[in-house]
Amino acid sequence: MSRSLTRAILTPLALAAALAACSSDTPPASDYDLAAAREIISTSNEPAKQLFGAKADASRQDDAAWGSYARGCIAGAEQLPESGPTWQAMRLSRNRNWGHPVLIDYLQDLSRKAARQPGWNGIYVGDMSQPRGGPMLTGHRSHQVGLDADIWMLPANRLDLSVSERESLSSISLRRAGGAYTNDNWTPQHHQILQAAASDPRVARIFVFPGAKVRMCNDETGDRSWLRKIRPWYGHHYHFHVRLSCPPGSTGCENQDPPPPGDGCADAQEWVNNILNPPPPDPDPPAPSRPRAELRLADLPQQCAAVLQSQ
Numbered sequence: 001m002s003r004s005l006t007r008a009i010l011t012p013l014a015l016a017a018a019l020a021a022c023s024s025d026t027p028p029a030s031d032y033d034l035a036a037a038r039e040i041i042s043t044s045n046e047p048a049k050q051l052f053g054a055k056a057d058a059s060r061q062d063d064a065a066w067g068s069y070a071r072g073c074i075a076g077a078e079q080l081p082e083s084g085p086t087w088q089a090m091r092l093s094r095n096r097n098w099g100h101p102v103l104i105d106y107l108q109d110l111s112r113k114a115a116r117q118p119g120w121n122g123i124y125v126g127d128m129s130q131p132r133g134g135p136m137l138t139g140h141r142s143h144q145v146g147l148d149a150d151i152w153m154l155p156a157n158r159l160d161l162s163v164s165e166r167e168s169l170s171s172i173s174l175r176r177a178g179g180a181y182t183n184d185n186w187t188p189q190h191h192q193i194l195q196a197a198a199s200d201p202r203v204a205r206i207f208v209f210p211g212a213k214v215r216m217c218n219d220e221t222g223d224r225s226w227l228r229k230i231r232p233w234y235g236h237h238y239h240f241h242v243r244l245s246c247p248p249g250s251t252g253c254e255n256q257d258p259p260p261p262g263d264g265c266a267d268a269q270e271w272v273n274n275i276l277n278p279p280p281p282d283p284d285p286p287a288p289s290r291p292r293a294e295l296r297l298a299d300l301p302q303q304c305a306a307v308l309q310s311q
């Protein structure tokens with residue numbers, strides 16, 4: 001059933017209540033006019049990153065993640081306040097401190113836990129999503145649905161960084177030997193914060209370099225269940241990457257398959273072994289894959305065209 005039909009059969013009383021719930025004069029555009037969306041999609045040939053990269057604000061729609069982490073968008077995103085009691089958003093010029101309200105809550109909760117660690121007063125939050133999500137002009141294939149966020153490895157000891165300091169300050173790398181091991185910047189606080197980040201039931205996965213995962217596998221003496229969600233990945237030594245599961249009720253949001261059962265420590269050790277002793281090249285390599293095509297509006301869920309069109 002279409003949204004407009006649903007609206008037409010709302011009783012006047014329910015409609016009045018719905019409008020009263022809006023704080024601003026203009027009611028939010030909840031227009032998922034999919035016929036119009038299809039029209040836009042059929043005539044749009046611009047790379048989707050240009051279209052989403054041009055939007056400075058969230059859509060005035062109910063919050064909803066559409067599609068998958070690397071092929072989607074977000075309606076009604078919320079902006080993480082640039083500074084809070086236990087966090088600062090970094091690189092504000094990028095305007096990527098937007099996400100699903102569940103992500104905003106999660107980051108604030110995590111920041112309070114981090115603030116309890118010695119030397120940390122909270123967290124520095126790197127890229128989240130653009131105001132309407134979608135593909136980005138630079139960096140990241142994922143971060144498209146408002147459920148991904150990068151957390152800096154640099155201890156957030158100062159929370160009064162100016163806007164320009166937040167542009168120029170760099171995070172620190174925690175790796176050595178190409179990511180096979182942690183370096184001297186690694187601290188037990190990193191373990192604690194990653195544990196807190198992974199133990200939250202809203203989390204699907206956390207990406208960090210393989211040496212960090214193996215380090216935590218070796219150091220953990222208590223409950224190991226949280227290690228399952230810590231996934232070894234390329235890069236991710238200046239920040240770790242949190243990915244939340246689709247929020248309850250976000251029916252257009254596609255989860256990834258959950259990580260395999262177990263703590264994943266043997267798998268991480270294998271990554272490390274392959275870094276230290278790269279396997280010989282495949283004598284019969286598969287044909288090189290063609291460069292990935294630029295995402296167009298037609299590659300995203302139809303609702304994303306409506307998200308773009310919305311006020």
Ligand SMILES: [Zn+2]
Pocket residue numbers: 140143148149150240241
């Ligand atoms: Zn990331």
